[in-house]
Amino acid sequence: RKEVEQDPGPFNVxxxxxxxxxxxxxNSASQSFFWYRQDCRxxxxxxxxxxxSGNEDGRFTxxxxxxxxxxxxxxxxxxxSDSATYLCVVKGTYKYIFGTGTRLKVLA
Amino acid sequence: xxxxxxxPSHQVTQMGQEVILRCVPIxxxxxxxxxxxxxxxxxxxxxxxxxxxxxxxxxxxxxQFSVERPDGSNFTLKIRSTKLEDSAMYFCASSVSDRxxxxxxxxxxxxxxxx
Numbered sequence: 730r731k732e733v734e735q736d737p738g739p740f741n742v743x744x745x746x747x748x749x750x751x752x753x754x755x756n757s758a759s760q761s762f763f764w765y766r767q768d769c770r771x772x773x774x775x776x777x778x779x780x781x782s783g784n785e786d787g788r789f790t791x792x793x794x795x796x797x798x799x800x801x802x803x804x805x806x807x808x809x810s811d812s813a814t815y816l817c818v819v820k821g822t823y824k825y826i827f828g829t830g831t832r833l834k835v836l837a
Numbered sequence: 838x839x840x841x842x843x844x845p846s847h848q849v850t851q852m853g854q855e856v857i858l859r860c861v862p863i864x865x866x867x868x869x870x871x872x873x874x875x876x877x878x879x880x881x882x883x884x885x886x887x888x889x890x891x892x893x894x895x896x897x898x899x900x901q902f903s904v905e906r907p908d909g910s911n912f913t914l915k916i917r918s919t920k921l922e923d924s925a926m927y928f929c930a931s932s933v934s935d936r937x938x939x940x941x942x943x944x945x946x947x948x949x950x951x952x
Contacts, residue, residue, distance in 0.1 A: 761938050772928055772945050773880060778938035816880065823893035824870065825941060827880040 730755045733819050735828035743836050746807050750831045752817030753799045761820035762793055764802045766813045767830060773816055776802075807835045839863040841944035843929050849950045850919055858914045858947045860929030869912045870930040870941060871904065873897070880928070886912065887935065919951045 735752045742748045754762075762779040777784065779791040779800050790803040800817055812835045817828035842861040850856050862869050871883040884904055885892040891904065903915045912931075916923055926948050930941040 763938075763940055765940075767880075770926070770948075772943040774943070775940040778940060780938070823885040823887075823935065824882040824895075825872075825880075826882065827872075829879040 732756065732826045733817055733828040735817050735831050737829055737831060739832040739834050741834045741836055742807055744807060744809060746835075747803065747805050748807055748833065749801055749803045750815055750817075750833075751799055751801050752828050753797075754817075754819045754826075755798070756819070756821070757795075757798060759819045759821065762791075762800050763818040763820070763825075764789075764791055764800075765816040765818055765827075767816055768813050773818075773827075776815070804833075807833075809835050809837060811835050839942070841929055841931055841942050843927075843944035843947050845947060846945065847948045847950070849952060852921060852951055853918050856916050856919055856949065858916075858927050858929075858949070860912045860914070860944055861910055862912055862929070862931030863933075863942055864910075866931035866933050866942075868892075868932040868935050869904075869906070870932075871914045872928045872930060872943075873925040874928065874946075875925045883914070883927075892935075916949075919949075921951050924949055924951045 764776040765773040766776045767773045779793045783792045788805045792801045814830040816830045844859045869886040874880045884894040901917045926946045928946045929944040932941045
């Protein structure tokens with residue numbers, strides 16, 4: 730089983746749609762979880778940390794299910810500018826472990 | 838907003854040559870990292886560095902690689918004898934803490950092309 734697994738997509742959605750991404754991780758001892766956004770040929774940028782109780786930042790909602798070892802990201806009212814690759818990140822002892830990313834394309 | 842600065846943005850080198858990639862982490866950060874991303878692939882961990890020593894390194898980080906923090910501000914990655922398969926984007930990152938939900942800040946990367 731891969732350490733961090735994501736559906737690579739692409740997810741093509743119309744503007745205004747709601748879209749959800751899931752990610753699973755293999756190490757049950759993992760403590761910290763994040764969603765990063767990466768635009769083409771750019772660096773990853775922190776979108777949000779993921780807390781056990783779930784957390785929201787504007788149109789973005791992240792959830793963590795420790796029992797099932799998965800993390801989700803929900804984007805509401807998608808904008809053209811949300812088009813990017815969304816990286817699920819699980820923190821090990823001294824490092825991040827990245828998923829392959831899920832590509833999102835928001836269509837006008 | 839504070840940022841991690843990497844230079845150069847793009848480096849082309851001949852196979853077998855040595856390269857040094859430079860990074861200036863955010864000034865109050867104590868934990869430093871190098872990652873790489875081969876085109877079309879996922880971001881991969883190379884090495885983490887704290888208190889002037891390596892905390893952890895991956896299998897990719899073999900004897901050809903080394904890191905240094907020579908002067909308290911720069912953090913460098915050296916590849917001694919580059920191979921074609923070292924061509925990738927190299928990202929430096931820093932973090933204020935290694936615990937909790939402190940995210941890493943990544944630099945904009947150095948694109949290394951080995952010919």
